Amino acid sequence: MITESVAFRSNTAAGSAQTIVNELDVKSICLGDIDEDGEVRVDNLLILIGDWDTTASRSDLNGDGIVAIQDLLILIGAWGMCP
Numbered sequence: 001m002i003t004e005s006v007a008f009r010s011n012t013a014a015g016s017a018q019t020i021v022n023e024l025d026v027k028s029i030c031l032g033d034i035d036e037d038g039e040v041r042v043d044n045l046l047i048l049i050g051d052w053d054t055t056a057s058r059s060d061l062n063g064d065g066i067v068a069i070q071d072l073l074i075l076i077g078a079w080g081m082c083p
């Protein structure tokens with residue numbers, strides 16, 4: 001019983017870690033793809049502009065807590081198809 005319980009817990013922990021890694025991969029590979037459709041295009045630009053000067057985390061690409069020019073530059077820098 002104890003062995004089963006430990007095995008279950010370690011599987012759960014591994015699953016959670018994998019989820020976090022996957023989320024990090026998506027963010028680092030395609031920063032700027034706010035709507036996550038695989039491209040950084042005008043749709044993402046419009047979302048970012050709509051979130052301008054707010055704390056909207058989806059558009060806060062540099063993670064400084066505010067949607068501003070640096071985030072716009074990151075988005076433009078990532079313009080096009082995601083790798």
Ligand SMILES: [Ca+2]
Nearest residue numbers: 033037039040
């Ligand atoms: Ca997109």
Ligand SMILES: [Ca+2]
Nearest residue numbers: 060064066071
């Ligand atoms: Ca920002």
